[in-house]
Amino acid sequence: xxxxxxxxxxxxxxxxxxxxxxxxxxxxxxxxxxxxxxxxxxxxxxxxxxxxxxxxxxxxxxxxxxxxxxxxxxxxxxxxxxxxxxxxxxxxxxxxxxxxxxxxxxxxxxxxxxxxxxxxxxxxxxxxxxxxxxxxxxxxxxxxxxxxxxxxxxxxxxxxxxxxxxxxxxxxxxxxxxxxxxxxxxxxxxxxxxxxxxxxxxxxxxxxxxxxxxxxxxxxxxxxxxxxxxxxxxxxxxxxxxxxxxxxxxxxxxxxxxxxxxxxxxxxxxxxxxxxxxxxxxxxxxxxxxxxxxxxxxxxxxxxxxxxxxxxxxxxxxxxxxxxxxxxxxxxxxxxxxxxxxxxxxxxxxxxxxxxxxxxxxxxxxxxxxxxxxxxxxxxxxxxxxxxxxxxxxxxx
Amino acid sequence: xxxxxxxxxxxxxxxxxxxxxxxxxxxxxxxxxxxxxxxxxxxxxxxxxxxxxxxxxxxxxxxxxxxxxxxxxxxxxxxxxxxxxxxxxxxxxxxxxxxxxxxxxxxxxxxxxxxxxxxxxxxxxxxxxxxxxxxxxxxxxxxxxxxxxxxxxxxxxxxxxxxxxxxxxxxxxxxxxxxxxxxxxxxxxxxxxxxxxxxxxxxxxxxxxxxxxxxxxxxxxxxxxxxxxxxxxxxxxxxxxxxxxxxxxxxxxxxxxxxxxxxxxxxxxxxxxxxxxxxxxxxxxxxxxxxxxxxxxxxxxxxxxxxxxxxxxxxxxxxxxxxxxxxxxxxxxxxxxxxxxxxxxxxxxxxxxxxxxxxxxxxxxxxxxxxxxxxxxxxxxxxxxxxxxxxxxxxxx
Numbered sequence: 001x002x003x004x005x006x007x008x009x010x011x012x013x014x015x016x017x018x019x020x021x022x023x024x025x026x027x028x029x030x031x032x033x034x035x036x037x038x039x040x041x042x043x044x045x046x047x048x049x050x051x052x053x054x055x056x057x058x059x060x061x062x063x064x065x066x067x068x069x070x071x072x073x074x075x076x077x078x079x080x081x082x083x084x085x086x087x088x089x090x091x092x093x094x095x096x097x098x099x100x101x102x103x104x105x106x107x108x109x110x111x112x113x114x115x116x117x118x119x120x121x122x123x124x125x126x127x128x129x130x131x132x133x134x135x136x137x138x139x140x141x142x143x144x145x146x147x148x149x150x151x152x153x154x155x156x157x158x159x160x161x162x163x164x165x166x167x168x169x170x171x172x173x174x175x176x177x178x179x180x181x182x183x184x185x186x187x188x189x190x191x192x193x194x195x196x197x198x199x200x201x202x203x204x205x206x207x208x209x210x211x212x213x214x215x216x217x218x219x220x221x222x223x224x225x226x227x228x229x230x231x232x233x234x235x236x237x238x239x240x241x242x243x244x245x246x247x248x249x250x251x252x253x254x255x256x257x258x259x260x261x262x263x264x265x266x267x268x269x270x271x272x273x274x275x276x277x278x279x280x281x282x283x284x285x286x287x288x289x290x291x292x293x294x295x296x297x298x299x300x301x302x303x304x305x306x307x308x309x310x311x312x313x314x315x316x317x318x319x320x321x322x323x324x325x326x327x328x329x330x331x332x333x334x335x336x337x338x339x340x341x342x343x344x345x346x347x348x349x350x351x352x353x354x355x356x357x358x359x360x361x362x363x364x365x366x367x368x369x370x371x372x373x374x375x376x377x378x379x380x381x382x383x384x385x386x387x388x389x390x391x392x393x394x395x396x397x
Numbered sequence: 398x399x400x401x402x403x404x405x406x407x408x409x410x411x412x413x414x415x416x417x418x419x420x421x422x423x424x425x426x427x428x429x430x431x432x433x434x435x436x437x438x439x440x441x442x443x444x445x446x447x448x449x450x451x452x453x454x455x456x457x458x459x460x461x462x463x464x465x466x467x468x469x470x471x472x473x474x475x476x477x478x479x480x481x482x483x484x485x486x487x488x489x490x491x492x493x494x495x496x497x498x499x500x501x502x503x504x505x506x507x508x509x510x511x512x513x514x515x516x517x518x519x520x521x522x523x524x525x526x527x528x529x530x531x532x533x534x535x536x537x538x539x540x541x542x543x544x545x546x547x548x549x550x551x552x553x554x555x556x557x558x559x560x561x562x563x564x565x566x567x568x569x570x571x572x573x574x575x576x577x578x579x580x581x582x583x584x585x586x587x588x589x590x591x592x593x594x595x596x597x598x599x600x601x602x603x604x605x606x607x608x609x610x611x612x613x614x615x616x617x618x619x620x621x622x623x624x625x626x627x628x629x630x631x632x633x634x635x636x637x638x639x640x641x642x643x644x645x646x647x648x649x650x651x652x653x654x655x656x657x658x659x660x661x662x663x664x665x666x667x668x669x670x671x672x673x674x675x676x677x678x679x680x681x682x683x684x685x686x687x688x689x690x691x692x693x694x695x696x697x698x699x700x701x702x703x704x705x706x707x708x709x710x711x712x713x714x715x716x717x718x719x720x721x722x723x724x725x726x727x728x729x730x731x732x733x734x735x736x737x738x739x740x741x742x743x744x745x746x747x748x749x750x751x752x753x754x755x756x757x758x759x760x761x762x763x764x765x766x767x768x769x770x771x772x773x774x775x776x777x778x779x780x781x782x783x784x785x786x787x788x789x790x791x792x793x794x
């Protein structure tokens with residue numbers, strides 16, 4: 001995979017351990033968006049909807065994502081944001097389980113995912129939709145025949161803890177519920193097998209490991225067995241069976257196409273489409289193996305250095321139990337994040353004291369990881385960063 | 398306004414009468430997106446959310462739109478698509494009128510607007526939300542105290558017929574209903590006075606007269622008097638009161654910010670922001686006057702030419718009753734549209750026999766309009782285009 005580094009347009013010397021927040025620019029995305037600007041929008045104007053297949057982008061991006069998440073063709077579409085797509089999927093799930101009203105999630109799920117459930121609950125009211133959040137350790141106890149769907153994340157956005165999609169999906173199915181998964185922190189970096197795991201719906205974003213650019217459109221996976229009966233409530237012309245017929249009455253398209261609503265943002269979607277091209281011919285098992293090896297290597301480096309002993313691992317120590325990221329807590333996490341950035345190493349800071357590091361295997365090398373550990377070691381060995389933090393707190397109380 | 402032509406990156410010699418479908422590329426949008434690619438995403442990476450104020454774009458674009466539609470600051474946000482924003486606005490309207498369940502629209506409204514109402518109706522069910530569509534001539538008869546909101550378009554997308562926003566909004570308010578307006582075909586080209594007209598909610602798109610690019614984010618206007626009690630159901634982190642606190646429970650931001658849901662598509666939104674910059678210092682009355690004069694001039698040219706006598710005006714003949722577009726029907730509308738495109742004049746074709754012409758005053762000149770009429774005259778004077786049509790029909794039955 002080392003050869004893929006050249007496909008990225010990363011600043012020289014930068015060690016970017018934040019690809020799990022915003023994936024970097026690829027040369028392909030830059031070239032494509034410039035082409036869309038000058039040639040497609042600039043010269044082709046409105047004819048580019050057909051001539052340059054803008055209208056096909058949600059589907060063609062969807063098929064590229066499908067190949068990365070173990071989905072046979074025809075089950076994934078790219079559109080809107082995770083939050084909006086979850087609303088659609090939750091509503092569709094209630095429609096598929098009309099005798100049930102409970103959607104279950106867990107306290108450690110990503111907040112915006114929880115908001116989607118809260119929004120649907122607020123709109124439909126208690127008799128039609130209950131939304132409950134429980135500790136993940138207690139989820140099993142809450143699975144009963146009032147549950148229409150469980151909504152979980154594959155990888156915990158803070159700790160990186162990995163959920164067993166196959167096992168939880170089976171548990172949900174055993175009680176007749178549907179299983180909805182958020183793949184934001186796994187699509188493009190871990191082996192995901194949605195078809196094999198019998199997942200019902202999944203969502204994910206385009207701007208983390210897929211490198212689609214800031215706010216890139218999200219995706220929705222919808223298992224083929226549900227295609228005939230889908231009915232998500234955010235109707236719009238792009239989801240219509242015959243989008244260009246301008247019929248007065250909405251009739252949903254078949255399958256995931258019906259998860260589209262309005263006109264897609266083409267500049268952003270073209271960047272995503274080009275970035276997804278990087279995965280062509282790439283073995284996802286090799287990607288996952290490298291991500292794991294990079295993280296393990298970093299952990300070894302941390303253990304070997306005295307100055308790093310205050311870093312406390314907040315991710316599972318067992319690589320089998322986590323995704324492609326590591327979280328550490330440290331009382332000076334903010335100062336470390338700023339200090340390292342000044343030395344061209346980008347970490348993610350999560351208040352109040354978490355450092356989060358993402359090991360994107362398409363552009364990171366083992367040399368990058370060694371260098372990051374070494375720079376962190378030097379930074380923590382010189383104690384002056386504590387004074388810097390103190391000054392900051394004085395200025396901004 | 399003639400000087401603004403140089404701000405556009407239109408192909409030389411092209412006469413583009415389709416800016417009401419997709420506004421053309423501006424030099425500012427091209428330069429901005431290239432900067433976002435190389436400098437902001439490419440080099441700044443995740444820090445650009447703050448450093449380059451990506452996070453502010455929905456609000457800053459919203460304020461720029463506000464200035465064009467007669468809205469005092471703090472009432473407009475840019476996000477998502479018209480279809481999705483209408484769903485939010487319709488749901489919020491029902492929440493504001495809890496004792497009512499009827500949303501009224503008209504058969505001539507844009508289909509995707511109707512779909513939004515049908516989707517909400519399907520989700521909530523008859524007891525909670527009825528959605529009815531009536532002939533616009535009969536709308537007044539249907540206004541009674543079951544109506545929660547009327548949802549109408551300022552300009553009919555086909556005929557260009559203009560609705561009297563002020564008068565209809567008063568009618569709605571007289572029966573205690575809210576008034577929701579779609580400004581897709583008026584924002585940026587007609588004088589719109591939402592505050593003065595006491596409109597409750599409005600939506601519009603960024604890619605027509607605002608020139609924001611294909612699928613540019615849409616906008617939502619929400620009158621200040623509703624800000625304290627708003628509750629739209631598509632909850633997401635961007636609409637949270639404290640987006641970066643990652644709280645487990647959703648609390649809406651104050652005002653239009655709460656109409657945001659997920660992460661905005663930055664490349665597309667940056668293009669919109671730059672394109673909106675063109676309107677700075679531009680007098681909207683002058684824009685509307687030029688649009689009207691361009692259309693009147695085209696009508697005069699049509700009347701003066703014998704070969705154009707088969708074109709039948711489908712827009713109101715009185716300029717006071719229409720927006721910045723003209724529709725003509727002609728039995729050979731499709732062949733005309735193709736033939737004119739081959740001669741560098743872009744019309745919009747609407748099946749089965751409508752030609753739609755948009756008079757975007759920021760980049761069109763009177764010379765362009767004269768030239769378009771002259772070319773159309775020549776095209777229709779030589780009868781061979783009918784054979785071309787015949788051949789096409791044989792090949793593609």
